[in-house]
Amino acid sequence: MVFLFTCLAMKNIPTKTNNAPKPKNNSGKWLLRVALVSFIFCLLSDLKVFAQQRVTYQSTESYDSLAGWQPYAIYRKKIDQYSNGRIIERLTGSAPIKASGFTMNEKIGYKYDAKGQVTEISYQFPSIYLADSFLGSRTETFQYNEAGKLTETQILVYDTSKKTYFPQNKHQYFYNASQQLIEIIRFGWDHPTQQLVELDRSQYFYNQAEQLIYQMDGNLRTDFAYDADGNESILTTRFYKSHKNYNAQKQLVLQLDSSYYAPKNKYIFHGFLENIYNAKGQLVQQTRHSESPDDGSDVPFYFNDHRFIYEYDENDSLKRETHQTGDRVFLPEPQIKWTNDGRVNYTYEVLPDNADSGFPEMFLYPNPTSGTAILTNLIEQGCAIKVDILDTKGRIVKAFTKKVTGYEQYHTQCRWELDLSNLSDGVYLVRLQNREGQYFTKKLLLHK
Numbered sequence: 001m002v003f004l005f006t007c008l009a010m011k012n013i014p015t016k017t018n019n020a021p022k023p024k025n026n027s028g029k030w031l032l033r034v035a036l037v038s039f040i041f042c043l044l045s046d047l048k049v050f051a052q053q054r055v056t057y058q059s060t061e062s063y064d065s066l067a068g069w070q071p072y073a074i075y076r077k078k079i080d081q082y083s084n085g086r087i088i089e090r091l092t093g094s095a096p097i098k099a100s101g102f103t104m105n106e107k108i109g110y111k112y113d114a115k116g117q118v119t120e121i122s123y124q125f126p127s128i129y130l131a132d133s134f135l136g137s138r139t140e141t142f143q144y145n146e147a148g149k150l151t152e153t154q155i156l157v158y159d160t161s162k163k164t165y166f167p168q169n170k171h172q173y174f175y176n177a178s179q180q181l182i183e184i185i186r187f188g189w190d191h192p193t194q195q196l197v198e199l200d201r202s203q204y205f206y207n208q209a210e211q212l213i214y215q216m217d218g219n220l221r222t223d224f225a226y227d228a229d230g231n232e233s234i235l236t237t238r239f240y241k242s243h244k245n246y247n248a249q250k251q252l253v254l255q256l257d258s259s260y261y262a263p264k265n266k267y268i269f270h271g272f273l274e275n276i277y278n279a280k281g282q283l284v285q286q287t288r289h290s291e292s293p294d295d296g297s298d299v300p301f302y303f304n305d306h307r308f309i310y311e312y313d314e315n316d317s318l319k320r321e322t323h324q325t326g327d328r329v330f331l332p333e334p335q336i337k338w339t340n341d342g343r344v345n346y347t348y349e350v351l352p353d354n355a356d357s358g359f360p361e362m363f364l365y366p367n368p369t370s371g372t373a374i375l376t377n378l379i380e381q382g383c384a385i386k387v388d389i390l391d392t393k394g395r396i397v398k399a400f401t402k403k404v405t406g407y408e409q410y411h412t413q414c415r416w417e418l419d420l421s422n423l424s425d426g427v428y429l430v431r432l433q434n435r436e437g438q439y440f441t442k443k444l445l446l447h448k
Contacts (some may be wrong), residue, residue: 055080058349060365063342073365073374086112106137117144139165147179170196180206241267249281280316285309320345364430369446371421375430387416389444390429397423420446 055081062073074094081089090108111120123137143152152172156165170187183203187196203216211230214223225234231250235242238260245254253275258267271290278284287307307324321344347367364375375387389398400416420429425447432440 053082055082055350060345060347060367062345062365064345075365086110086116113144115144117148118142121425138168145175147175149173149175149179149181167196169199176206178210180204180210212327215435247277249277251275251277251281253277274391282312282316283310313346317348318346364442364444367442368447369420370448371419371446373418373420373430374417375418386433387418388431388433389418389420389423390431392427394429397428420444421448 002203046405057078059076060073061076066348076094077092078090080087087109090106090110092106092108095106101224105125107124109120109122109124110118113119119142121140123139125137137158138157140155141152141156142150145151150173152170154170155168157163166189168189169370172185172187173181173184174185176182181204183201185201186199188199189195190197199245200218204212205214205216207213211226212224214221216222220237223234223236224232225236227233227246229246229250231244231246233244235244240260243256244252247253252273255273256269257271257273258269258436260266261268271288275283276285276286285307287305289305297337305325309322310318311320311322313319323341323343325341349366349367364373367373385401387400391397398420400418420428423446426445428446429443
C-alpha cells in the first residue's frame, strides 16, 4: 500500500522528487493502470476537507479485450473515517463483479502528532475465523525533526506465533543546515542475532545552487545534471544513462535511455519514453520503445513497444485507458504499426455524509451508461426478484423481473443486464427488491 503512505506523508519524505512521470516497466504493462487507479483514489481523498464524518469512494474497473484476452470487471470500494479534518481509519475492498462475493481487503488506522504529522499507520486484515474481526499485519512508524523533516521510519511486522510485533526494517534520515537530505542509513532484521543490523547507506551531495549533483549508494555513483529551468536533464551511472526533456510546465515529454556496453566502452541507445499532454496538463498518451538489449548495435530494433492512451471525464478523473502494442521494426519509429490490445474503463462515485455507511449490497456499472447497465447483488441480501427504474419524480418508467430458482438461490451473486436504450437521457434511480421484500437503491446517470 505504498500509495497510501505517499498520499499522507509525501510532503515530509526527504527524498529527491520530480513531477515528471517515471518510465514504465515493460515487464508488467498493466502496472501503470493499477498505479493510476491508486493515484485517483488519492486525489478523491483530497477533494475537500472533511471535518468528522464517514466518506465512501466507489469505483468500477472493466476491461474490454480487443485481442482475445479474457475481459473482466472489478468493483472497488474505500470507506474513510475522518476526525478534525484528518483521516483516522480506512476500509478497502474489492469484488470481481461477475465472480463470487465482495471481499473486504484491509483496515488501516492513522495516528498524528500535535503538528498534524502522521506518526503511525497500522494495517489489519479481516479474520477468516471471526466475523467483523481484524488481525494485525504490520505497523509503520514515523519520526520528524523540528523542521518537519522525516528522520526515521520503521516497519513492525506481526508474528502470529509469538503474538507480538518485531521490527522488520528501519530507515534513518540525516540533513545539513539547509535541511537538505545528506544521508540515509537502512537497517534490516537479522534473525540469527534477533536485532536490527545495518544493510546499506546512501549519501547525497549538492552544488552551491543547492541542486543534488551526485549520490553514492555504496560504491555506485549517480550523477545529475540540470537544464536552464532547473529540471533534471541527465542522469548517469556506470551502467545507465538517461537524457530528459520537459515542456514549459516542467512535465517530462521525452526521455532517451542508454545502457553501458563494455566491449565498445560506450553507452548504447536502447529506447525512449514519450509523453503527450492536453491543455489541462493531463497525460493523454505515453509511448515506450525498447530496443533489443545488450547487442551492441548502434541501430535500434524496436521489439517491446507499448502505447497507452488516456481519456478523462468531466471531473478530470481517468475514464478510459487504451493499450496498444507495436510491431517489431527497425528505424524510423513512424513505421511502427500500432494494434489495440485492450481498453480499461473506470467510473467513480463519492458518497459523503454517511450516504453509504457500509460495504455495498448492489453493484451498478458502468455509471454513467450510454444504454445498458449491469446490476449485481450479493446473496446476503437475497437475489433480486425485481428491479424498477424510477425517474426523479419517483415514477416507475421501466421494470424487470426474475424468478430465482435452483442454483441461483445459493449463488453468491446474481446478475442483471438492464436495457435502458428506450429511456431519455437523465438521472434515474435503480431500485432492487429481494426475496425478503427489502429494497436497495442506487442512482444511475443515462447519457447516450
